[in-house]
Amino acid sequence: MATIEFNQIQKSYGGVQAIRDFNLTVDDGDFCVFVGPSGCGKSTALKMLAGLEPTSGGEIAIGGRDVTDLGPGKRDIAMVFQNYALYPHMSVRSNIGFGLKMHGLPKAEIDRKVAEVADILELSDYLDRKPRALSGGQRQRVALGRAIVREPSAFLMDEPLSNLDAKLRVQTRAEIVKLQKRLGVTTIYVTHDQVEALTMATKIVVMRKGVIQQIGSPETLFDTPANLFVAGFIGSPGMNFFRGPVEKEGDVAFTRFAGARIKLAVPAGQLPFDNAIFGIRPEHIRIGGEGAEIGLTLVESLGTEKILHFQTPEGQEFNDADTAADHDDERDASSMLARVIDDVRYADGQAIRVHLPEDKIHVFNPDTHTALRAASGQVNT
Amino acid sequence: MRNHSLLGKIGIYAAVAATCGLLLFPIYWMFITALKPANRLRDFPPEFWPENPQWNVFADVLNSQPFGLWMWNTVLVAIATMILSLTVGTLAAYALSRFRLRGGQGLGLFILTSKMLPATLLIIPLFVVFRSLGLTGSLWSVIIAQSTLIVPFATWMLKGYFDTIPPELEQAALVDGASPLGAIVRIVLPVAAPGMAATALYAFVISWSDFLYARTFLTTSESKWTLNMGIATLKGEFVTDWNVIMAASLMAAVPIVGVYLFLERYLVGGLSAGSEK
Numbered sequence: 023m024a025t026i027e028f029n030q031i032q033k034s035y036g037g038v039q040a041i042r043d044f045n046l047t048v049d050d051g052d053f054c055v056f057v058g059p060s061g062c063g064k065s066t067a068l069k070m071l072a073g074l075e076p077t078s079g080g081e082i083a084i085g086g087r088d089v090t091d092l093g094p095g096k097r098d099i100a101m102v103f104q105n106y107a108l109y110p111h112m113s114v115r116s117n118i119g120f121g122l123k124m125h126g127l128p129k130a131e132i133d134r135k136v137a138e139v140a141d142i143l144e145l146s147d148y149l150d151r152k153p154r155a156l157s158g159g160q161r162q163r164v165a166l167g168r169a170i171v172r173e174p175s176a177f178l179m180d181e182p183l184s185n186l187d188a189k190l191r192v193q194t195r196a197e198i199v200k201l202q203k204r205l206g207v208t209t210i211y212v213t214h215d216q217v218e219a220l221t222m223a224t225k226i227v228v229m230r231k232g233v234i235q236q237i238g239s240p241e242t243l244f245d246t247p248a249n250l251f252v253a254g255f256i257g258s259p260g261m262n263f264f265r266g267p268v269e270k271e272g273d274v275a276f277t278r279f280a281g282a283r284i285k286l287a288v289p290a291g292q293l294p295f296d297n298a299i300f301g302i303r304p305e306h307i308r309i310g311g312e313g314a315e316i317g318l319t320l321v322e323s324l325g326t327e328k329i330l331h332f333q334t335p336e337g338q339e340f341n342d343a344d345t346a347a348d349h350d351d352e353r354d355a356s357s358m359l360a361r362v363i364d365d366v367r368y369a370d371g372q373a374i375r376v377h378l379p380e381d382k383i384h385v386f387n388p389d390t391h392t393a394l395r396a397a398s399g400q401v402n403t
Numbered sequence: 404m405r406n407h408s409l410l411g412k413i414g415i416y417a418a419v420a421a422t423c424g425l426l427l428f429p430i431y432w433m434f435i436t437a438l439k440p441a442n443r444l445r446d447f448p449p450e451f452w453p454e455n456p457q458w459n460v461f462a463d464v465l466n467s468q469p470f471g472l473w474m475w476n477t478v479l480v481a482i483a484t485m486i487l488s489l490t491v492g493t494l495a496a497y498a499l500s501r502f503r504l505r506g507g508q509g510l511g512l513f514i515l516t517s518k519m520l521p522a523t524l525l526i527i528p529l530f531v532v533f534r535s536l537g538l539t540g541s542l543w544s545v546i547i548a549q550s551t552l553i554v555p556f557a558t559w560m561l562k563g564y565f566d567t568i569p570p571e572l573e574q575a576a577l578v579d580g581a582s583p584l585g586a587i588v589r590i591v592l593p594v595a596a597p598g599m600a601a602t603a604l605y606a607f608v609i610s611w612s613d614f615l616y617a618r619t620f621l622t623t624s625e626s627k628w629t630l631n632m633g634i635a636t637l638k639g640e641f642v643t644d645w646n647v648i649m650a651a652s653l654m655a656a657v658p659i660v661g662v663y664l665f666l667e668r669y670l671v672g673g674l675s676a677g678s679e680k
Contacts, residue, residue, distance in 0.1 A: 101574075124576075
């Protein structure tokens with residue numbers, strides 16, 4: 023068990039900089055998730071930590087020991103790969119015991135530890151099988167077993183669930199979290215799935231184009247995203263964005279949504295713009311009351327939960343690569359979503375009133391796309 | 404399997420039989436030629452099974468010629484060529500497959516183009532080199548010369564195979580504490596067994612059937628003759644005992660069949676199945 027530190031890590035391939043100024047401290051026992059769209063550098067960061075990719079600059083320390091120039095075998099880490107990377111010519115027993123054998127443990131001890139791990143992961147009946155005779159879920163457990171049997175100071179997991187079907191993924195997700203809590207081993211987990219990140223992590227690192235966007239707990243990232251990208255990436259369905267004017271009356275600022283005037287939590291002094299970008303999560307939009315009147319374009323019903331689609335008011339559309347391209351829900355950039363749980367029946371084309379609660383509106387700098395907040399001003403990334 | 408109609412099945416079997424017949428006919432013809440007395444070889448219409456098969460021709464070959472010595476030399480050359488080509492080819496292929504080499508792709512193509520040079524083009528430069536190294540008349544000359552032909556192709560065959568093995572397998576072994584060479588030996592090579600077996604078989608067959616190099620480098624040292632070289636000397640200036648040559652050739656082909664049967668079990672693909680999702 024150990025802390026993990028990245029200090030000014032850089033990575034470039036030829037002239038292309040894949041990772042820039044990567045600074046991160048992961049505390050002992052943390053479950054830290056690197057999340058971001060594909061190509062954001064999260065797997066590269068993990069491979070550098072594993073020693074499978076050399077760094078182009080900076081230092082990596084595991085448990086206070088500088089491991090930057092050590093080979094993967096000397097870093098006291100274990101890794102679970104996306105494709106499991108089980109040794110196909112070896113039995114499950116040999117797969118799990120391979121690392122122990124490489125570290126020169128006596129056979130009796132290897133057998134004992136393998137049996138112990140197989141018992142934890144319910145693999146005892148399959149120890150003599152080859153990986154090809156196992157199901158996807160069982161293979162995944164062998165890959166986990168290979169990692170935990172070594173009792174390393176850190177687990178590194180590179181999208182270990184992406185090859186499982188949806189149901190098994192949810193089940194295994196919970197199992198991994200439970201296992202990690204039980205063993206207390208510092209874990210770095212890479213995924214592109216923000217739901218996985220939110221449900222598993224104690225600490226999330228959101229990355230984009232090789233740069234850390236924000237580091238924080240799932241709640242921090244959800245409630246106070248540092249910028250447009252994080253706001254759009256975290257949460258499902260993603261945050262709605264719209265452009266709006268900034269109107270000031272003394273120290274109080276307002277914006278307008280479909281004509282309705284909304285007071286902003288951010289004081290006027292912090293908004294030296296004529297207009298800004300605003301965001302609100304689909305679950306925070308209130309239906310009814312005295313809000314602006316809009317027409318529903320589509321109603322998706324999931325029983326009591328409904329996703330209501332409506333057009334962003336004309337002239338207020340915000341269309342930006344920062345948010346749309348990287349998000350996984352395929353919504354039209356000019357439409358907004360509201361997520362409601364009620365017993366009302368909605369129909370396509372129906373006119374409803376939507377109210378955006380002022381304390382739930384996120385305000386972003388229209389130029390830098392960083393979030394602006396009432397109490398602490400700009401959030402540091 | 405799809406269900407074929409009876410007619411379809413008959414068609415398939417007929418096609419398979421025709422193909423096999425076409426491929427096996429030369430061997431059958433060698434066999435009956437070996438069994439015929441020398442004066443009946445050119446009979447027309449030909450006999451499809453000799454009236455009076457001369458079974459003793461095989462024993463004659465063994466008794467009248469140093470067949471055992473030729474066989475031994477050929478086995479030595481083929482095994483040494485196979486080991487040398489496979490070793491060099493494996494390391495080269497691994498490097499080409501795994502490392503981002505500067506100009507790696509160009510290098511790979513260059514290696515392949517060297518395969519396009521005909522052996523006859525290389526033979527004179529090779530002869531000059533071997534003479535200055537004092538290797539002419541030694542089995543090493545043939546082993547090295549054959550390897551120059553086999554290595555390029557072996558490298559490409561193996562590279563293609565290594566490319567199909569996910570690099571995560573070695574990475575997992577490295578994380579598990581194996582050395583880079585250990586990861587290759589313990590993980591990559593066993594997984595690449597079908598590719599290695601195919602390449603080994605290729606090297607063995609090419610080496611076994613070599614005549615040109617043996618003829619050029621070994622002519623003067625009779626004790627180093629290989630099978631093909633020795634069999635070629637059975638063709639006389641005035642009289643050629645084709646039945647003897649055919650008998651010798653048939654016996655010369657037996658080890659190849661043996662090697663194939665031995666390597667066949669490794670040739671079955673799909674060994675890496677199960678390592679991934």
